[in-house]
Every structure is written in C-alpha cells, then in structure tokens.
Amino acid sequence: MLVLAKRDNAIHERLTADLADVEARFAAELRSDLDCVNELVEHVERYRGKMLRPTLVLVSALASHPDQPTEPTTRPGHRIVATVLEMVHMATLVHDDILDEAELRRRGATINHLAGNEAAVMLGDYLISHAYHLCSSLGDAEISRAIAHATNTVCEGELLQLANRNNADLDERTYFEIIRRKTASLCGVSCRLAAVLNNTPPATTDALYHYGEKLGVAFQIVDDVLDLTGDERTVGKTLNRDLEKGKLTLPLIHHLASLDDTNREAMRELLEAQRDRSLDPAVRDKQAKLLRDRLNADGSVEFARQRAAELVASAKAQISEHLPESPARTLLLEMADAVLSRKF
Amino acid sequence: MLVLAKRDNAIHERLTADLADVEARFAAELRSDLDCVNELVEHVERYRGKMLRPTLVLVSALASHPDQPTEPTTRPGHRIVATVLEMVHMATLVHDDILDEAELRRRGATINHLAGNEAAVMLGDYLISHAYHLCSSLGDAEISRAIAHATNTVCEGELLQLANRNNADLDERTYFEIIRRKTASLCGVSCRLAAVLNNTPPATTDALYHYGEKLGVAFQIVDDVLDLTGDERTVGKTLNRDLEKGKLTLPLIHHLASLDDTNREAMRELLEAQRDRSLDPAVRDKQAKLLRDRLNADGSVEFARQRAAELVASAKAQISEHLPESPARTLLLEMADAVLSRKF
Numbered sequence: 001m002l003v004l005a006k007r008d009n010a011i012h013e014r015l016t017a018d019l020a021d022v023e024a025r026f027a028a029e030l031r032s033d034l035d036c037v038n039e040l041v042e043h044v045e046r047y048r049g050k051m052l053r054p055t056l057v058l059v060s061a062l063a064s065h066p067d068q069p070t071e072p073t074t075r076p077g078h079r080i081v082a083t084v085l086e087m088v089h090m091a092t093l094v095h096d097d098i099l100d101e102a103e104l105r106r107r108g109a110t111i112n113h114l115a116g117n118e119a120a121v122m123l124g125d126y127l128i129s130h131a132y133h134l135c136s137s138l139g140d141a142e143i144s145r146a147i148a149h150a151t152n153t154v155c156e157g158e159l160l161q162l163a164n165r166n167n168a169d170l171d172e173r174t175y176f177e178i179i180r181r182k183t184a185s186l187c188g189v190s191c192r193l194a195a196v197l198n199n200t201p202p203a204t205t206d207a208l209y210h211y212g213e214k215l216g217v218a219f220q221i222v223d224d225v226l227d228l229t230g231d232e233r234t235v236g237k238t239l240n241r242d243l244e245k246g247k248l249t250l251p252l253i254h255h256l257a258s259l260d261d262t263n264r265e266a267m268r269e270l271l272e273a274q275r276d277r278s279l280d281p282a283v284r285d286k287q288a289k290l291l292r293d294r295l296n297a298d299g300s301v302e303f304a305r306q307r308a309a310e311l312v313a314s315a316k317a318q319i320s321e322h323l324p325e326s327p328a329r330t331l332l333l334e335m336a337d338a339v340l341s342r343k344f
Numbered sequence: 345m346l347v348l349a350k351r352d353n354a355i356h357e358r359l360t361a362d363l364a365d366v367e368a369r370f371a372a373e374l375r376s377d378l379d380c381v382n383e384l385v386e387h388v389e390r391y392r393g394k395m396l397r398p399t400l401v402l403v404s405a406l407a408s409h410p411d412q413p414t415e416p417t418t419r420p421g422h423r424i425v426a427t428v429l430e431m432v433h434m435a436t437l438v439h440d441d442i443l444d445e446a447e448l449r450r451r452g453a454t455i456n457h458l459a460g461n462e463a464a465v466m467l468g469d470y471l472i473s474h475a476y477h478l479c480s481s482l483g484d485a486e487i488s489r490a491i492a493h494a495t496n497t498v499c500e501g502e503l504l505q506l507a508n509r510n511n512a513d514l515d516e517r518t519y520f521e522i523i524r525r526k527t528a529s530l531c532g533v534s535c536r537l538a539a540v541l542n543n544t545p546p547a548t549t550d551a552l553y554h555y556g557e558k559l560g561v562a563f564q565i566v567d568d569v570l571d572l573t574g575d576e577r578t579v580g581k582t583l584n585r586d587l588e589k590g591k592l593t594l595p596l597i598h599h600l601a602s603l604d605d606t607n608r609e610a611m612r613e614l615l616e617a618q619r620d621r622s623l624d625p626a627v628r629d630k631q632a633k634l635l636r637d638r639l640n641a642d643g644s645v646e647f648a649r650q651r652a653a654e655l656v657a658s659a660k661a662q663i664s665e666h667l668p669e670s671p672a673r674t675l676l677l678e679m680a681d682a683v684l685s686r687k688f
Contacts, residue, residue: 034500036503133493136489141485
C-alpha cells in the first residue's frame with residue numbers, strides 16, 4: 001500500500017479504510033466455488049503492490065469533492081471503480097509476466113512460473129472478466145465504457161511495443177506513444193472517473209485526466225530507468241529484462257541518437273548480444289554493466305530522469321491550476337513528486 | 345457461417361443480413377489507429393468459424409419474438425450482443441491456441457504461431473476489452489453483467505481443466521463440470537439474452553438458456569470425440585491434442601472406468617507415452633491409433649455420442665415445450681440436430 005504522509009490524520013484514516021474496502025471487494029468478487037481457482041487468486045493477492053491506481057481514484061475523489069466537506073468523503077462508486085481498475089492492472093501484470101518471462105514479481109514467484117503459462121493466461125482473463133462484472137454493478141454505462149476504452153488502449157500499447165521489439169531505430173515519439181497507451185491511459189482514467197463520479201465541471205475532470213496521464217508516463221520512464229540501473233533487491237522484481245527482450249527505453253534511445261553511424265553499429269551489436277541466450281551470462285552481465293556506465297556517463301540516464309521531472313511538474317500544474325486548495329490536493333502533488341523518488 | 349436450411353427464405357435473408365451486420369460491427373469496433381494492431385485483427389477475422397454463438401442469439405431472437413410478426417425481426421441490441429459474444433469467443437480461441445500449442449486453426453496459422461505467444465495474449469485481451477466496450481454501448485447493465493458472468497465461468501472451466509491435466513482419475517462429473525463452464529455457459533447466455541432483449545416471460549428465457557447450455561455441452565462432447573477420432577483435413581484444425589496435453593475426455597473416461605486395476609495401469613502408461621515429446625512420433629501415432637481402435641471397439645466412442653444425443657434431445661424438448669411453433673423454432677431444433685452430425 002502507498003506510504004502516505006500522515007500529516008493529515010482524517011485523510012489518512014479515510015484512505016486506509018477505503019483501500020481496505022478495495023482489498024475486501026477484490027477478494028469477494030473473485031471468490032469461486034472451485035478451490036483450484038481460489039488458490040491462484042490468493043497467490044495473485046499476495047503479490048499486490050503499491051495500489052497506485054486505486055489510490056489515484058480515491059485521492060482524486062477527495063480532491064474533487066464538490067462541496068469540500070469537513071470530513072474526507074468518498075462514494076461507494078469510487079471504491080468500486082478503484083477495485084475494478086486494480087483488477088484490470090493485476091490482469092495486465094499476470095499477462096505481462098508471460099510477455100516478459102519474468103521469474104520474479106514483487107519478490108514472489110509469478111503465476112506462470114508457478115502454474116504454467118496456460119494458467120497465467122486464464123487467470124488474467126478471469127481477472128479482466130471479473131473487473132467488468134464488478135463494474136457493471138454500478139449500472140453506469142459511461143464508466144464501463146471509459147474503463148473498457150482505457151483497457152483497449154493498454155493492449156494497443158503492448159502490441160505497439162511488441163511490434164517494435166528489437167527495433168534499434170525506435171524513436172522517442174513512438175516510445176512515448178507506447179508508454180502513454182500501456183501505462184498512462186489507466187492512470188489517467190483512474191483520476192478522471194473519480195471526478196466524473198463527483199459530477200465535477202469538465203475543466204476539473206480534464207485536469208485530473210491530464211494529471212493522471214502525465215504522472216503515468218513519468219512513472220513508466222522511471223520504471224524503465226530502474227530496469228536499466230536499479231538494484232534487484234530494492235525494486236523487488238527481475239531487472240534488466242528490457243534489454244534481454246529487445247525493448248528500447250528512453251536512456252538508450254537518447255544515447256543511440258547521439259552516436260555516429262560507426263558507433264551506432266557497434267552499439268547495435270552490443271544490444272544484440274544482450275538478447276543472445278546462448279552467451280555466457282557472465283559476459284552478458286559485464287557488457288550490461290559497461291552499457292549502464294556509458295548511459296550514465298553521457299547523461300542519457302539523467303536526460304530520461306529530466307523528462308520524467310518535466311512531466312511531473314506539468315502534472316502538478318494541472319492540479320494547482322484547476323483544483324481548489326485542500327489537504328487532498330496537496331496529497332496529489334506529493335504523489336506526483338514521489339514518482340521521481342520512487343518512494344511508492 | 346452456419347449453413348442454414350434454405351426452406352424459409354425470409355428467415356434465411358434476415359439471418360444472412362444480420363450475420364453480415366455482425367461481421368461489419370466486429371471489424372468496425374476493433375479498428376485501431378495503429379497498423380500493427382489492424383494487421384493482427386485482420387488475421388483473426390480470416391479464421392472466423394461457424395459463428396455458432398451469433399447464430400444462436402439471432403435465431404433465438406426470432407423464435408422468441410413476442411408478437412410473431414410476418415417479417416422475421418431482430419433488434420439492434422441482438423446484433424450487438426451477437427457481436428460481443430463472437431468477440432469473447434474469438435478471444436478464448438486466440439488464448440486457447442496458447443494453451444494448446446496448436447499449430448493449425450481453421451486451416452490457417454494461429455496468431456501465436458505467426459507473431460508469438462506474447463502477441464496472442466495481448467490480442468486476446470484486446471478482443472475481450474473491445475467486447476465489453478461494445479457491450480457498454482447498449483447502456484444495459486444487466487446484459488453486461490450476464491456476459492461478464494458467463495466469461496468468468498468460461499475461465500473457471502479452463503482453470504478446472506488445467507488443474508485436472510494428466511489426471512487419469514478424472515471422473516465424468518468433473519468432465520461435465522469443465523465443459524459446462526468452458527463451452528456451454530457462453531452458448532446458454534447467447535440464447536438467454538436474445539429472450540431478455542425481447543422481454544419474454546421467465547419461462548421462455550429459462551427454456552432458451554437450458555437449450556443453449558445443453559446444446560453447448562453436446563457440442564463440446566462431439567468436439568472432443570472429433571479430436572480423438574476425426575480427420576484433420578475435414579475438421580480443419582490440429583487433432584489429437586487432448587491426449588498430447590493430458591486432457592481426458594468422455595470416451596476415455598468411460599473406457600478407464602470399465603477396466604480392472606491391471607488394465608487401467610497399462611492404459612495410464614499408454615496415455616503417458618502420448619504426452620512424451622521425446623518419443624518417436626511414428627510410435628506415438630501407432631499407439632494413438634491402437635487407442636482409438638480400442639475406444640471404438642468397446643463402445644466408448646458410441647457411449648459419448650449417445651450422451652451428446654441425449655443432451656440434444658433434452659435441448660429440443662425445452663424448445664418444443666416452451667416456445668410457440670414458428671419457422672425460427674424449427675431452425676433451433678435443426679441446429680441442435682446439426683451438433684450431432686457436425687454439419688456446422
């Protein structure tokens with residue numbers, strides 16, 4: 001669960017209670033009469049992460065509450081939307097683990113590692129269909145349609161990423177298009193629907209959407225930088241997978257663009273070696289370290305972090321401009337900053 | 345497309361037009377601004393099959409029309425539900441191909457064979473989320489919830505099947521539970537929702553649900569028998585996969601139950617050999633033929649066909665009892681019979 005500043009006790013209590021409610025709804029919705037299904041679901045619940053998307057829904061709900069009550073207030077619809085979005089996100093995690101052949105996720109065995117790719121595919125589908133099942137209990141077609149649209153966009157982002165695997169010419173524009181779709185669309189819709197459920201004016205709804213989307217893009221840039229330069233014990237999942245899977249991320253795209261033809265060719269060969277499973281792992285690790293050092297030395301890592309920082313600043317500006325001052329608004333601003341330091 | 349008896353021209357024209365409408369909606373809903381997505385979708389459309397579920401929706405719609413108009417009439421909602429259910433079904437096909445490592449599906453390359461497991465996972469997800477996106481355009485939460493519930497059930501069936509892989513003690517009860525969930529639930533909901541959209545009385549709605557469910561179970565039994573005994577060129581997909589994947593189906597379950605301990609042990613060893621990829625394929629094929637001959641000789645295949653025939657009779661009884669006579673009702677009865685001869 002997100003580590004929240006305890007400065008405002010009332011908000012802290014509201015969010016703690018609401019996130020517990022989200023967890024309970026999550027478990028209740030997914031309960032089956034089949035033991036084999038429940039075992040897999042329990043395993044998924046155990047690797048629940050930061051609950052970023054539910055937290056975005058709930059804090060956005062508080063910050064956009066139309067009449068600023070003295071007690072922090074969310075609606076049941078907010079808790080349901082928060083649960084639905086966490087389910088969709090969990091489904092993408094379970095399916096991403098198939099994509100990435102990752103062996104570690106949140107310091108636990110992944111579903112595909114534990115029960116095979118086939119169970120992971122079906123469990124992901126089970127999560128998606130339950131997400132829509134729960135969502136339809138709201139009886140609000142606009143909400144259902146918005147969540148389905150965001151999920152369509154996530155899939156498009158993943159497919160665009162796959163189509164660009166091993167593409168050493170991937171440009172910045174396409175990279176941003178990929179992460180906007182695969183990561184940011186779900187964050188954007190989390191914030192936007194919180195406002196929709198509060199019947200806020202369009203300016204507020206739009207501001208929250210843009211806040212969530214920019215925060216999501218920044219989050220993914222930082223995630224990609226961590227995959228390249230992070231420490232596996234701290235991050236809690238298998239790292240250096242992007243290189244192995246032929247995914248170019250922002251520091252590398254920036255670095256490649258700065259090279260002349262000869263050096264770019266040399267770098268491509270180095271990237272190819274990172275995907276070569278027959279290569280001695282010790283050699284590969286050494287080359288990966290060399291690459292990391294080069295990206296650090298020429299400022300490519302710093303360039304990526306800088307882009308994330310600009311996006312966070314722009315996300316915060318949306319909020320400062322369009323939402324009234326409140327403790328919840330402060331929390332939204334802090335959440336954006338936290339993306340950069342990855343305290344959550 | 346389902347080969348329909350042309351006896352009733354008006355119905356035939358209505359269904360042909362409606363199924364064309366379903367195909368057009370399918371394509372329009374899935375269109376993306378990304379070429380890489382459209383290419384995969386076009387590939388999926390090319391291996392569209394019998395359109396059993398859309399046809400069940402549309403014929404049920406005609407047969408349950410409350411005021412029996414002279415011209416066969418369906419509502420726009422029927423076409424949308426038919427498209428949604430076809431999308432959900434296509435998603436399970438795409439994901440099933442990952443499950444089954446099948447190399448052939450409808451005589452074309454499967455998505456995973458063409459573009460990798462990872463693209464197949466994401467494309468399936470894209471189909472599911474678009475199904476819900478389209479469904480929410482109806483603005484009817486009951487319909488959305490029913491479709492999501494049926495999809496939950498499909499996933500449970502698949503997971504129950506996976507949990508029983510290589511289980512030589514699988515009993516008939518569990519086998520029926522698996523196929524009721526993974527196949528019949530979607531057929532049942534197809535027929536039921538057609539009636540719901542016509543505001544029919546509960547007796548009609550229930551009768552159509554039971555008809556669809558029984559037809560679906562019978563369909564899967566016949567499908568399993570074909571996997572065991574069919575001809576690949578006629579059926580149009582890779583056969584004998586159930587044995588290779590350790591899936592016990594009705595003829596084998598019946599056969600195993602008839603054996604004494606010694607013979608059952610021998611049969612288990614034969615089944616294990618069918619899953620052994622290191623075995624010479626010629627030896628494996630010879631053993632598979634031996635097995636088929638035995639299941640034919642002792643009446644186990646006939647037993648399975650008989651169970652399918654009983655279910656078809658029971659499905660037809662639901663319709664004859666609860667729906668008024670009409671050309672569309674006759675078509676429902678013919679569709680049930682066609683499951684046994686697998687003309688569709």
